[in-house]
Amino acid sequence: MTQIDTDICIIGAGSGGLSVAAGAVQMGARVVLVEGHKMGGDCLNYGCVPSKALIAAGKAAQAHRDGATLGVQSNEPTLDFATTNDHVHNVIGTIEPNDSVERFRGLGVEVIEEFGEFLSPSELQAGEYRIKARRFVIATGSSPLVPPITGLDDVPFLTNESLFDLKDRPKHLIIIGGGPIGMEMAQAHRRLGSRVTVVEGEKALGKDDPELAEIVLNQLRKEGVSIYEGATVSEVRETSRGVAVVTEEGNVFAGSHLLLAVGRKANVDRLNLEAAEVKTERAGVTVDSQLKTSNRRIYAIGDVAGGMQLTHVAGYHAGVIIKSALFGLPSKAKSDHIPWATYTAPELAQVGLTEEKAREKYGRKLTVVRFPYRENDRAIAEGKTDGLIKVMVANSRPVGVSIAGAQAGELIGMWAMAMANNMKMSAIAATVLPYPTLSEVNKRAAGAYFSPMLFENAKVKGVVRFVQRFLP
Structure with a gap:
């Protein structure tokens, strides 16, 4: 048995674990990364990356069918599923070096290609290695849930x-x-x-x-x-x-x-968390707002922490705990500014509260503004007019945004930034965007919030008439 003493031991080399490892080692911490399966985790090998590659192939096929209204003769495409599969795995292979053992060892991370199991609140065994660390990070992700269906x-x-x-x-x-x-x-x-x-x-x-x-x-x-x-x-x-x-x-x-x-279900079965004095619940490892478990030396991030199961959440969690684990500073994770998207066509994206949840929370203080894609010039030009944005506003700030339509996953980014930085609707309305772009639906939605105040307000009209009498 080989003994290792380190500052941080990370269990799981998915998005969150890799982000912690890269950040911590480059800031001077001694880092051990334990992974018994594939580097890159679910996102690279089975999730975000391959699914979007397959979606891209489907999009290319559908383009053959949808050209008639644009004057392009439609036809049923010739499909080669084996080549599509090759494309999917080529995409994985192209991205794979960024998450590889070689890259992280090159950064100075000690990578152990074994599954880890806690021996005590401060020790982990991975193969022939016994690891003692000041801080542990559980980043083991999740796996597909197989329900108990008869047969x-x-x-x-x-x-x-x-x-x-x-x-x-x-x-x-x-x-x-x-x-x-x-x-x-x-x-x-x-x-x-x-x-x-x-x-x-x-x-x-x-x-x-x-x-x-x-x-x-x-x-x-x-x-x-x-x-x-x-x-x-x-x-x-x-x-x-x-x-x-x-x-x-x-x-x-x-x-x-x-x-x-x-x-999906959290990957906790192999960890022997009882020995680590780490509590779990149905959704995964129990954590507080700082992502600390019941053992204050151990953090849990990403899917295994039982919250939103999204790759970018795991990356966000990594940033939260680096501040705490490396510098000893208080750092809390929030979720109200985290966006998510479904990459169908049209896409579906959300950040913050839906209309239903916003009405429950804010009641009469809530204003819901809407803008349809069919009134966006770029959407009209490209024949992508099926779509809608809804913005939930309270106290002059967006508290939730829902978008269905072309590039919704891209458009939601502006609202995620606004909510993360506590920006008012006026910041969106004041933004000048290139014309014609789909991103103008964001600005037009913000404009729809101010329109009643400006154009349907008798006091405003009275002030304008008064001022016009005296202007030279």
Whole structure:
């Protein structure tokens, strides 16, 4: 057994763990990084990166079908799913060196390619190494949740960890789960030539604003994705042609492949957290506002910390704890300024409160302003007029923004910045943006907030008339 003493030991080399390791070692800390699986974690290998590469292929295929209104002859594209799969893995391979063992060892991080298990509140074992650290960071992420559905043990199924290994296009993909992952993969595979059926127990895209989610769902239905909501799966069966999914209502959906996209679970099973005196709950490791666990020497960040399961949240958490772990300064994590996006077409993005939650919190103090894509000149020019932005305003500041439409994931960034920095609506309204761009929907939404104050206010009109009488 080899003994290692270090300042910080990070367990998990996903987005959050790598960010802590890179930042800490370059600031002079001694850093040990423990990873028993793949560097880069879920995002690089099974999540954000491969899914967006597949979505890009679907977008290219759909462009062949959608040109008629622009004077470009439409046609059904010739599809080569194996080449699409190669593209997905080429993208992973291109990004992979940034997250590699070699790069981090080059930075000065001691990388141990083993799974870690706590021996005590201050010691971790990883293979032949026994690591004692001043601070530990649990950054083990999450894995696909496999629900206890009758028959599932006897049926071959896919999760995001196996989906991107398919070399042959699924003939008919059945997806259980209508959240962001399920709907992104539904549209991508439909555009790449698969039949797709989504079975959702509650409401598809149910965490987003229902009005804006419906804009997205309508487009998916228009493209041929079958979406069944309020359909709880009770059983799955293997068939001669693939798999059958049976709901509590007695409906049967048969297809060639089954994808589970019903949520994720925190990766805590291997860690022996009892020995570390770290408490857990159903969602993951229990943390306070500083991301410290019940053992004050140990932090938990990203998916395993039980909050928003997003790559950029893990990166944000890394910045929060570096301040605390390296400099001993108080640092708290917040979530009200964290945006998220679903990369369907049209995209769906959110930051802060939805309209429903904002009305519950602010009541009559809330103003909701809206601006449709159909009144944006760039959207009109590109034929992408299906979309809407809603901004929830209280005390002259945005408290939530919902966007459905082209490039919503890009547009939400301006509002995330505004909310992170406590900016008023006047800051958005005063911003000069290039014309014609989709980003003008943000400015027009801000303008819609001020329009009643300026153009429908009798006092303002009276002042203007008075001033005009005396101007030379």
